[in-house]
Amino acid sequence: MSALFEPYALRSLSIPNRIWMSPMCQYSAETSGPDTGAANDWHFAHYAARATGGTGLILVEATAVSPEGRISPADLGIWNDRQVDALRRITDFLTRHGTVPGIQLAHAGRKASTDRPWRGGGPVEAGTPDSEGWQPVAPSPVAYDEGHPVPAELTTEGIQQVVAQFADAARRALAAGFRVAEVHGAHGYLIGEFLSPHTNHRTDAYGGSFENRIRFALEVVDAVRAVWPEDLPVFFRISATDWLTENADDEREGWTADDTVRFARELRAHGVDLLDVSSGGLAPRARIPVGPGYQVPFAERVRTEAGLPVAAVGLITDPVQAEKILSEERADAVLLGRELLRDPYFVRNASRSLGVDVPAPEQYLRAV
Secondary structure: OOHHHOOEEEOOEEEOOOEEEOOOOOOOOOOOHHHOOOOOHHHHHHHHHHHHOOOOEEEEEEEEOOHHHOOOOOOOEOOOHHHHHHHHHHHHHHHHOOOEEEEEEEOOHHHOOEOOHHHOOOEOOOOOOOOOOOOOEEOOOOOOOOOOOOOEEOOHHHHHHHHHHHHHHHHHHHHOOOOEEEEEEOOOOHHHHHHOOOOOOOOOOOOOOHHHHOHHHHHHHHHHHHHOOOOOOEEEEEEOOOOOOOOOOOOOOOOOHHHHHHHHHHHHHOOOOEEEEEOOOOOOOOOOOOOOOOOHHHHHHHHHHHOOOEEEOOOOOOHHHHHHHHHOOOOOEEEEOHHHHHOOOHHHHHHHHOOOOOOOOHHHHHHO
């Protein structure tokens, strides 16, 4: 049996294979009226194609827990029940076709209120009558980059409000039919901003020491775990490193791989079942040595040193490459991003190249 096509059990959940889909923003949700933030036909077609393609678990893109938590005005949201109804259409289809539906719950922090990437991705102006933009929030009033607005520093009360929003979003995600909830703590968004000393300059209980900087993340995890069923898994996505060191400009050193291993042990104790290990995204000019499987060593360290199951991500594009990662026990699953945009049927094509029989929809049996 190929390691890629072995089922994977987490709590009561059985995922049919180890090839999973990373959350990838589509920037295509409704942007006005009562359906703001709601999924539409694009999202249905996008996720349905990967389900019929055999993907074992689909993590639906970063879905904002509040309007202010969106990256762009066109992000998915899960702060009201109309959004739940739109997402349920997707989860019903995925479930019927053997794919486990998961969702990434997110807050963009200081990287919020930016435009769609194909329109430049720059900040969207706030404060004018016809603007789609809003005031971002963050642990500290430090702008993401030149030209980006300085975010408002969250008060202690504001932090607790965001924690409650994550819990409410998890309740809605369950009602929408999702079976995995992933907390988004990576890529320089709000939770990652609290973790990293590069962006967290607070002097209260949420800043300074490692224990203080992880406090907000653990409060979010606890709030989600408290409302998420005991028999279903919770994931956490982490940037294993910010790829930063102190330099002549007196930049504060960022989050490191050692921090990730230490934090993973805490996450495990707080009921997280799997760490989705990515990297970067916090600082726009960080130098990242990108290459095939370049983030796999971070996942391997967490798995070995923290004893927490992991999914590896980052330029995993070939079935043999993915099979080797799992057979060498460097990760428990692989999460594919851009490769699944290029090939929705990657899993079926991989099964043929590895000589594995996998179930197919009845409508596709003539092609098996």
